Amino acid sequence: MSDTNAETDLAERAARLDALDGLAKLRERFTLPDGVVYLDGNSLGALPAAVPDALTDVVRRQWGELLIRSWDESGWWTAPERIGDLIAPLVGAAPGQVTVGDSTSVNLFKALVGAARMAAPGRTKLLVDATTFPTDGYIAGSAARLTGLDLVPVDPADAPGAFDGDTAVVLLNHVDYRSGRLHDLPGLTAAAHAAGALIVWDLCHSAGALPVGLDAHGVDLAVGCTYKYLNGGPGSPAYVYVAARHQGAFDSPLPGWNSHREPFAMTPGYEPAEGAARARVGTPDILSMLALESALGVWEGVAVEDVRAKSLALTDFFLECVARYVPEGKVEVVTPAGHAERGSQVSLRTEGAREVMAELISRGVVGDFRAPDVLRFGFTPLYVGFADAERAARTLGHVFG
Numbered sequence: 001m002s003d004t005n006a007e008t009d010l011a012e013r014a015a016r017l018d019a020l021d022g023l024a025k026l027r028e029r030f031t032l033p034d035g036v037v038y039l040d041g042n043s044l045g046a047l048p049a050a051v052p053d054a055l056t057d058v059v060r061r062q063w064g065e066l067l068i069r070s071w072d073e074s075g076w077w078t079a080p081e082r083i084g085d086l087i088a089p090l091v092g093a094a095p096g097q098v099t100v101g102d103s104t105s106v107n108l109f110k111a112l113v114g115a116a117r118m119a120a121p122g123r124t125k126l127l128v129d130a131t132t133f134p135t136d137g138y139i140a141g142s143a144a145r146l147t148g149l150d151l152v153p154v155d156p157a158d159a160p161g162a163f164d165g166d167t168a169v170v171l172l173n174h175v176d177y178r179s180g181r182l183h184d185l186p187g188l189t190a191a192a193h194a195a196g197a198l199i200v201w202d203l204c205h206s207a208g209a210l211p212v213g214l215d216a217h218g219v220d221l222a223v224g225c226t227y228k229y230l231n232g233g234p235g236s237p238a239y240v241y242v243a244a245r246h247q248g249a250f251d252s253p254l255p256g257w258n259s260h261r262e263p264f265a266m267t268p269g270y271e272p273a274e275g276a277a278r279a280r281v282g283t284p285d286i287l288s289m290l291a292l293e294s295a296l297g298v299w300e301g302v303a304v305e306d307v308r309a310k311s312l313a314l315t316d317f318f319l320e321c322v323a324r325y326v327p328e329g330k331v332e333v334v335t336p337a338g339h340a341e342r343g344s345q346v347s348l349r350t351e352g353a354r355e356v357m358a359e360l361i362s363r364g365v366v367g368d369f370r371a372p373d374v375l376r377f378g379f380t381p382l383y384v385g386f387a388d389a390e391r392a393a394r395t396l397g398h399v400f401g
């Protein structure tokens with residue numbers, strides 16, 4: 001088949017798939033620039049259409065008019081737990097276990113030190129994903145030093161075999177940020193528990209793209225960011241999940257006054273709050289937090305299972321288009337072919353990846369580049385369609401001439 005025939009064929013298929021897509025209308029809930037295929041929602045999610053007005057109200061009325069009264073009357077004080085309960089269903093958690101605030105890095109620190117302090121006595125090792133996003137490894141190293149554990153980097157492929165009677169805490173990524181590989185959260189959680197260890201999951205690249213099932217799989221602690229698939233905006237606050245059964249024993253390494261049982265009693269002695277509030281630290285960043293709250297409105301009536309089904313269909317179709325459009329030997333697919341091992345992005349290895357991505361962006365297809373040689377294409381099913389996938393692959397083919 002000639003190129004033109006391939007283009008007609010795939011473009012027609014894309015149009016049919018878009019017409020049948022039950023989630024296609026959700027794109028109206030976002031504000032996206034015309035003419036751009038946005039495949040970087042795994043780095044910075046798009047702007048939900050309701051956010052600008054919501055934020056204007058927070059600034060002009062809640063802050064400008066109500067002033068200090070808003071801590072109470074506008075629900076500012078309780079925002080970390082309230083917004084945590086909006087995220088909870090997306091990660092399979094019952095209410096009262098997710099707290100929003102701080103960055104993912106800071107929440108990793110709380111979760112890892114908190115887990116080490118709850119671990120079975122005599123255990124010596126903190127295992128961390130050797131291929132992890134750097135901040136996770138850096139923070140795990142510091143948490144290990146502080147709690148007297150040895151940091152042991154483990155390739156996730158070897159993970160269950162590395163869990164043993166010395167393992168105190170394990171930190172793994174649900175989806176690898178570079179390759180897009182999905183790890184077996186239920187199986188690895190069960191294996192960690194069988195070894196008597198606690199497990200902390202980083203959900204940065206899975207929450208909002210696929211079902212997580214924190215409660216169902218008995219996860220101990222988890223963290224995630226909200227500016228990727230949850231579209232909270234640049235630097236929007238992260239979240240931490242502490243399973244209800246651990247909350248009573250969770251001893252935060254950052255016991256700020258917001259996590260006190262009676263913060264306004266202003267007592268010198270620290271007594272931790274019950275429940276999710278125990279993971280709070282200091283005054284929440286209300287503007288970012290309430291932008292996130294508004295952004296989470298796009299999930300109204302949306303089932304994560306449907307998002308997952310569309311995500312797999314999109315990445316399958318994109319891979320098919322890449323195979324048809326990109327000249328043989330130019331790219332190597334890094335992301336696993338099996339659905340059980342694939343997150344919501346496709347990573348392609350290629351020579352000159354940085355320049356290739358710059359060229360794609362100049363032609364209106366926005367993905368990103370990860371050193372040394374990876375092109376990443378994130379598929380956010382709430383606002384990306386099949387025609388976008390087809391155009392992205394076709395444009396990539398043209399870049400290779």
Ligand SMILES: *Cc1c(COP(=O)(O)O)cnc(C)c1O
Pocket residue numbers: 103104105106133135136173177202204205225238
């Ligand atoms: C995006 C991401 C982070 C971001 O951490 P911040 O503290 O928000 O900068 C951390 N870990 C992983 C795995 C990520 O993908």
